[in-house]
Amino acid sequence: MKVLVAIKRVVDANVKIRVKSDHSDVDLANVKMAINPFCEIAVEEAIRLKEKGVASEVIAVSVGDDRCQEQLRTALALGADRALQVKTDVAVEPLGVAKLLNAIAVKEGCDLVVLGKQSIDSDNNQTGQMLAAIGNMSQGTFASEVVCEEGQISVTREVDGGLQKLALQLPAVVTTDLRLNEPRFASLPNIMKAKRKPLAVLTPDELSVDVTPRLCTLSVVSPSEREAGVIVSNVAELVEKLKTEAGVL
Amino acid sequence: MTASILVIADHNNAQLNAVTLNTLQAAVELKAATGSAISVLVAGHQCDTVATEAAAVADVDQVIVIDDATLQNQLAESVAPAVVALTQESSYSHILSAATSFGKDLLPRVAALLDVSQISEIIEVVDAETFVRPIYAGNALATIKSSDAIKVMSVRGTAFDAVAATGGAAEQNRFSVTISNELSRFVSEEKIISERPELTSAAIIISGGRGMQSGENFPMLEKVADKLGAAVGASRAAVDAGFVANDMQVGQTGKIVAPDLYIAVGISGAIQHLAGMKDSKVIVAINKDVEAPIFGVADYGLVADLFEAVPELEQSLS
Numbered sequence: 001m002k003v004l005v006a007i008k009r010v011v012d013a014n015v016k017i018r019v020k021s022d023h024s025d026v027d028l029a030n031v032k033m034a035i036n037p038f039c040e041i042a043v044e045e046a047i048r049l050k051e052k053g054v055a056s057e058v059i060a061v062s063v064g065d066d067r068c069q070e071q072l073r074t075a076l077a078l079g080a081d082r083a084l085q086v087k088t089d090v091a092v093e094p095l096g097v098a099k100l101l102n103a104i105a106v107k108e109g110c111d112l113v114v115l116g117k118q119s120i121d122s123d124n125n126q127t128g129q130m131l132a133a134i135g136n137m138s139q140g141t142f143a144s145e146v147v148c149e150e151g152q153i154s155v156t157r158e159v160d161g162g163l164q165k166l167a168l169q170l171p172a173v174v175t176t177d178l179r180l181n182e183p184r185f186a187s188l189p190n191i192m193k194a195k196r197k198p199l200a201v202l203t204p205d206e207l208s209v210d211v212t213p214r215l216c217t218l219s220v221v222s223p224s225e226r227e228a229g230v231i232v233s234n235v236a237e238l239v240e241k242l243k244t245e246a247g248v249l
Numbered sequence: 250m251t252a253s254i255l256v257i258a259d260h261n262n263a264q265l266n267a268v269t270l271n272t273l274q275a276a277v278e279l280k281a282a283t284g285s286a287i288s289v290l291v292a293g294h295q296c297d298t299v300a301t302e303a304a305a306v307a308d309v310d311q312v313i314v315i316d317d318a319t320l321q322n323q324l325a326e327s328v329a330p331a332v333v334a335l336t337q338e339s340s341y342s343h344i345l346s347a348a349t350s351f352g353k354d355l356l357p358r359v360a361a362l363l364d365v366s367q368i369s370e371i372i373e374v375v376d377a378e379t380f381v382r383p384i385y386a387g388n389a390l391a392t393i394k395s396s397d398a399i400k401v402m403s404v405r406g407t408a409f410d411a412v413a414a415t416g417g418a419a420e421q422n423r424f425s426v427t428i429s430n431e432l433s434r435f436v437s438e439e440k441i442i443s444e445r446p447e448l449t450s451a452a453i454i455i456s457g458g459r460g461m462q463s464g465e466n467f468p469m470l471e472k473v474a475d476k477l478g479a480a481v482g483a484s485r486a487a488v489d490a491g492f493v494a495n496d497m498q499v500g501q502t503g504k505i506v507a508p509d510l511y512i513a514v515g516i517s518g519a520i521q522h523l524a525g526m527k528d529s530k531v532i533v534a535i536n537k538d539v540e541a542p543i544f545g546v547a548d549y550g551l552v553a554d555l556f557e558a559v560p561e562l563e564q565s566l567s
Contacts, residue, residue, distance in 0.1 A: 095360070127357075139433070162496055165438065166434065231549075241549055
């Protein structure tokens with residue numbers, strides 16, 4: 001089966017972001033960017049499915065301006081067979097991304113779409129579930145284990161209180177949690193090879209998808225910072241302060 | 250008839266999850282802004298006790314029960330179409346649920362079926378269409394205005410006080426809808442049974458990080474927790490290292506907590522961990538590395554070897 005894997009270009013997880021002085025957004029000028037960590041896990045899972053002979057082809061897709069080609073090339077270096085960029089110069093909301101992914105999944109005949117459970121920039125945790133709804137597909141969100149069986153897949157999910165196992169009919173959407181796998185690093189020869197792998201560019205219009213935003217960001221501010229408190233010298237002093245000063249014991 | 254506010258209850262067919270009371274506080278604030286009534290949806294199977302519990306909550310005007318064997322495990326593929334069927338019957342201006350694993354799984358499916366955007370993890374209601382939510386692991390707060398006819402949003406429980414669990418007397422109505430789910434099937438679950446309080450509702454939490462060195466050392470924290478009636482949490486590093494179960498993870502992608510007292514033991518304080526606990530009222534850090542970023546947010550820091558400090562802490566609580 002063909003597997004579609006969606007990736008997002010986001011600020012690198014180790015960067016401490018700053019809010020713009022006009023409070024319009026966070027300042028991403030000259031900031032290191034990377035594949036969203038959860039998307040990297042999704043790419044790894046798709047490649048493993050290909051290595052197991054379950055996936056016949058792995059197609060990486062990203063929605064964004066031309067800079068996201070950098071992350072698509074990374075996915076190709078990791079082992080995806082080809083890449084698709086849905087070119088937009090404006091930010092697309094999860095609902096719009098889900099519609100674009102559904103159009104591609106249908107067009108390409110993909111039986112499984114693997115995505116990260118959330119991106120570490122907007123922290124929405126929506127796209128996979130929305131895609132599953134729009135495509136009338138089953139959903140295995142926050143997956144920590146994926147096993148492909150005859151005509152269905154078994155997904156173990158990380159839920160509040162423990163783990164839950166579901167059997168999903170195909171076509172299905174899986175969103176990855178942190179412990180699904182440990183992504184590999186791209187080797188230099190594979191990075192070189194990735195430059196020659198096909199990368200096609202599409203537009204939302206070509207996919208007949210309206211990505212007009214429904215939400216408007218009025219302002220972005222920094223949260224009130226917590227001040228560092230005092231260093232106590234021993235456990236006795238700590239307990240004393242928690243009892244008398246903080247009143248929490 | 251004016252549109253009302255729908256709160257989807259988080260429950261296990263036997264009990265209402267307490268976080269629903271925090272979600273209801275957001276609904277109460279929306280009610281103040283719109284004058285709309287608040288309905289609570291209890292979708293499940295043999296969930297009458299939950300409906301009774303929900304009807305007794307102050308500020309709830311109506312409880313709607315959808316009881317169907319297909320909803321036993323509350324899979325999104327079953328619950329979402331039921332919610333959508335309900336919205337076709339009654340008019341709703343807002344649909345809310347808690348940002349639990351249930352709400353996070355379900356709500357975007359509902360929003361997409363309604364062709365509306367979702368606003369995730371709101372921490373403040375500004376007015377009927379404007380909300381504040383954290384982005385970038387809580388390192389920025391965005392004020393978002395929605396132009397959708399139905400505002401679908403998940404609510405971060407720690408940002409809203411719980412409404413009173415009693416004092417209400419809402420009417421209970423049943424809603425019947427034909428539900429089928431050919432897409433997914435529940436197979437099994439492994440729930441971690443604990444005598445200790447839930448992380449998200451505990452007044453005191455003691456969490457361990459990579460500094461704990463092994464899962465075998467966590468009972469040391471559990472002993473302290475038992476003396477304090479506290480929950481035990483962990484950093485992502487401790488979970489990734491296999492010390493403890495994923496369910497214990499506090500952080501950007503784990504549980505978001507805001508107890509009265511948070512004790513971080515052997516936790517360095519990575520951005521993603523701070524995102525999950527920095528709204529705690531009092532933070533204590535015990536770490537032998539004086540440079541650990543956790544000390545930058547701690548009200549009380551103790552630079553010490555945790556293997557000596559924690560047993561001593563336990564002793565002094567006797």
